[in-house]
Amino acid sequence: MDAGYRHLPPYYDRWQKTYGKDFSTLIFPKLLSTIRAHRIAGTTMLDVACGTGTLAQLMARRGWDVTGIDASAGMILEATAKTAGSRLRLTFLRQDMRELALARPVHLATSFFDSLNHLMSGAELGETFRRIRAALLPRGWLVFDTSTERCFTTLWTQSETITTHGFSIVLDNAYDPGRKTAVCNVTIVVPGEGEPVRLGERVSERYYTREEIAGLLSEAGFAVRESEDFNFTSNPAIGKLKTWWVAEAV
Numbered sequence: 001m002d003a004g005y006r007h008l009p010p011y012y013d014r015w016q017k018t019y020g021k022d023f024s025t026l027i028f029p030k031l032l033s034t035i036r037a038h039r040i041a042g043t044t045m046l047d048v049a050c051g052t053g054t055l056a057q058l059m060a061r062r063g064w065d066v067t068g069i070d071a072s073a074g075m076i077l078e079a080t081a082k083t084a085g086s087r088l089r090l091t092f093l094r095q096d097m098r099e100l101a102l103a104r105p106v107h108l109a110t111s112f113f114d115s116l117n118h119l120m121s122g123a124e125l126g127e128t129f130r131r132i133r134a135a136l137l138p139r140g141w142l143v144f145d146t147s148t149e150r151c152f153t154t155l156w157t158q159s160e161t162i163t164t165h166g167f168s169i170v171l172d173n174a175y176d177p178g179r180k181t182a183v184c185n186v187t188i189v190v191p192g193e194g195e196p197v198r199l200g201e202r203v204s205e206r207y208y209t210r211e212e213i214a215g216l217l218s219e220a221g222f223a224v225r226e227s228e229d230f231n232f233t234s235n236p237a238i239g240k241l242k243t244w245w246v247a248e249a250v
Helices: 009-017 023-037 054-061 073-082 122-134 149-155 210-220
Strands: 044-048 065-070 090-094 106-111 136-147 159-164 167-176 181-190 197-206 222-230 242-249
Touching: 009 073, 009 159, 009 167, 023 054, 023 136, 023 242, 044 054, 044 122, 054 065, 054 073, 054 090, 065 073, 073 090, 122 136, 122 210, 136 149, 149 167, 210 222, 210 242
Parallel strands: 044 065, 044 106, 065 090, 106 136
Antiparallel strands: 136 242, 159 167, 167 181, 181 197, 222 242
């Protein structure tokens, strides 16, 4: 896994808005529903691979004390700038999820938008689960999503160009079902006075079966309380592209 996005962070939020709503805003009600359904108590939260901090900010507005970590220095910079001057209880740290270490444990950990699929081996995913388990208070909770194979065979097998104010993004995707790995070559095209500036980013992900994830969670000290495929879009025809996981530290 790369040390984090280099070129994408300043464009990330504007790119997400081209879809109508960013992913964090879309799944925020589902997270609140999960907290209620499982009676998750507490006020401290860790958001793993927090990106530009949208979910952390939403949770902080509801009274949570949130720490967000991300391997990308650019993402942490964007998250910090977006919340500068607020009185919200927010802390953003540059950390690789595989080396996660918190000074104080929390009640709840989250990780969304298939962030854990960026881990390219079961060993890396297992180590990340162990690190998250160590960052939780006794009987703490982990809520996250992963991409289903339908997501990879549907979205990671095509190319797409998105044009918005000030730049375009070209997504060139490929999925290898034998290796269960996907690659997206991202090109950000920014117009200039002369030739457009082209910035390249390579994103790699891996598909994990439900059984693989459940086994690694168990080995890390979690009990799975919920595992449900869901459709986060407004288009029912696209199908269930994500799996929603709820695990309790035991």
